[in-house]
Amino acid sequence: MRLTVGEHSARHIRRIVRSLLADWELPELYDAVALGVTELVANVVRHVPDRRCRLLVLRQEAGVRVEVADGCAEVPCMEGGLPLDSEGGRGLVLLSEVADKWGVDRRGGGGKTVWFECDTSA
Known part of the structure; x- marks a missing residue:
């Protein structure tokens, strides 16, 4: 999906993820995948000027x-x-806790792809 995201986009994306995981018979991955996608979308909202992803x-x-x-x-x-009262900066820490693998790949043209994987065997 090509998206322009805003503050409430993660909620809608989580619904799509829940539907996909149900179709794929992987509901046990929902919590981890939902948290991971929420953090990555929040990073786009916070750090990408045009909010497109x-x-x-x-x-x-x-x-x-x-x-x-x-x-x-x-x-x-x-x-x-990070200071204990900091409101941000913990997204990738959370992602590293719920995902089995994650990383960042630089793309041509100055962009990047942040990815994560959640396995049923974990």
Whole structure:
């Protein structure tokens, strides 16, 4: 899906993810995938000036892969030592806890794809 996301987009995307996982008979992955996609969409809202992205949800043999691509060259990083009262900066920490694998791939033209995988075998 090609999207322009806003503050409430994650809620609608979670509904789509729930439907896909139900169709694929993988409801046990919903919590992890929903949290992961919510964090990646929130990063687009916060850090990508035009808020445009491409969302891809792929069924894999052992689970699901989610990719969020955008045109912003800034690569996200996990920030260490955040103050306890900080309102942001924990998204990738959460993602690393719920996903089996995740990463960032730079794309030609200055963009990037942030992806994660959740497996049923984990």
